Amino acid sequence: MRKIGGWLVWGLLILSLAACSFLTDKSKTEPGQNQPGQEKAEKRAPLTGLATDAPDHPVxxxxxxxxxxxxxxxxxxxxxxxxxxxxxxxxxxxxxxxxxxxxxxxxxxxxxxxxxxxxxxxxxxxxxxxxxxxxxxxxxxxxxxxxxxxxxxxxxxxxxxxxxxxxxxxxxxxxxxxxxxxxKGYQPLPPRAAYLFSDRAAAEKGKNAGRIQLIYHPLYQAGYQYDDASKSYIRYTEGERQVDRESNQPLSMQNVLVVFAKHEIIDSVGHRSVDVKGAGKGYLFQRGKAIPVEWRYRDGWIVPFSGGKEVPLLPGRTWVNVLPQTGKVSFE
Structure with a gap:
């Protein structure tokens, strides 16, 4: 009886270990699944940094x-x-x-x-x-x-x-x-993210810029006014608030990037060349503040940098103003 009892104890121990192993294997995370307590990464729109569930398609x-x-x-x-x-x-x-x-x-x-x-x-x-x-x-x-x-x-x-x-x-x-x-068979290739994005405004410690005025040409001016209620800039053209013709809503954006680039008249008609593939100086405006930046061309986008590091944009819409080197920008 003692011998049988011993074998019985060993049998129960083996079954217990096997059960524990089975439970452990079932609880392991399969490849491609989230770890326990880990949220699935949210898909972000490549041009705005906002959450999206849209399928990939061209720009x-x-x-x-x-x-x-x-x-x-x-x-x-x-x-x-x-x-x-x-x-x-x-x-x-x-x-x-x-x-x-x-x-x-x-x-x-x-x-x-x-x-x-x-x-x-x-x-x-x-x-x-x-x-x-x-x-x-x-x-x-x-x-x-x-x-x-x-x-x-x-x-x-x-x-x-x-x-x-x-x-x-x-x-x-x-x-x-x-x-x-x-x-026409254009492939729905998703673009890589145009910019870095952050919910924290890179310009938050910059100079006040509730109002921006841009002079492209002695005969053409544009500007922006910061709206604290919507936390966005409102676009102005020739001193008038610019709205959508159908909705009558003002044009608004979270980021305004102003850069200076080399312009050159290339023919008698007045066609220009603009060096958007170069680099230069500029300003980034966010939430009523402004910081000086340097800009570079990357994959078709004009991207702000400071101290050699890319400056993130706020999630949302971005307007980029490419001024000639003779252009002017002022803000207060």
Whole structure:
């Protein structure tokens, strides 16, 4: 009986160890699963840093008219990033980058210039435009840059509206543009994150900048006013608050980046070259404050740095103002 009892004790001990091993193996985390107590990483939109559940798709870079006869525009407030540069004369043009939003009217659409293609090429954006200067169109063909041309091959995805005179009356729709991109076989490659993002304003210890004034040209000024209630800047053009034509809502953004770049007139028509692939000085404005920065070109984006380190942006919309070296910025 003692011998049988001993074997019984050993048997129960072995069963107990096996059960513990089984429970331990079942509790192990499988590859690709979260560790206990660890939250799944939240997907962030690459151009805004905001949480998103949207599937991967291309970025659209839409050339938006800023002529006096084209204001107020439609759809600029839907863009994740807007870059403003001089075209001919004293008038600027917007390169509006759309990724977070896939529906909504945008326009008036205008022609593209070669230096805007430096932004589109680096960021792998689809260029949405109404024709363009000779060199820009030749480069699109030569380099095979993805594009949707509203006055040539892709006009069926654009509309001429009756309430404006040409050439300021060409409009399109983001949903239609994405359908066009799919039809033409443009791959839905997600862009890498354009910037670093942080909920803490990098400029919080900077100088007061509740009001910003920019002089691109003696005949053209733009500006921003900080709105503490919405914690965003409100855009002004030629002293007037800029609103969306359809919603009548003011154009607002969380980050305003102002940089200086080399500009040069290259022909008798007044076409320019703008060195967006270079580097230079500038200012970053966030939450009513300003800090001096240096800017660099990276993958099509104009990125702020300070002390050799990249300066993070606040999650949200960003407007980038590329001024000529003769331009001026003031703030208070």
């Amino acid at each position: 659209l870079m839409v050339m938006v008219n800023n002529h006096r006869a084209a204001r107020p525009q439609t759809g600029l407030g839907l863009a994740d990033v807007v870059v403003e540069m001089l075209a001919e004369g004293e008038i600027t043009r917007f390169a509006a980058f759309y990724h977070s939003r896939t529906e909504g009217t945008v326009g008036p659409v205008r022609s593209v210039r070669n230096y805007y293609l430096d932004l589109a090429e680096g960021s792998k954006s689809i260029v949405v435009h109404a024709g363009g200067e000779t060199e820009a169109l030749a480069r699109i063909r030569r380099e095979g840059l993805p594009s949707l041309d509203g006055i040539h091959a892709d006009s069926r995805f654009f509309t001429r509206v009756p309430f404006r005179k040409p050439p300021h009356n060409l409009y399109t729709d983001l949903n239609q543009l994405y359908k066009a991109a799919e039809e």
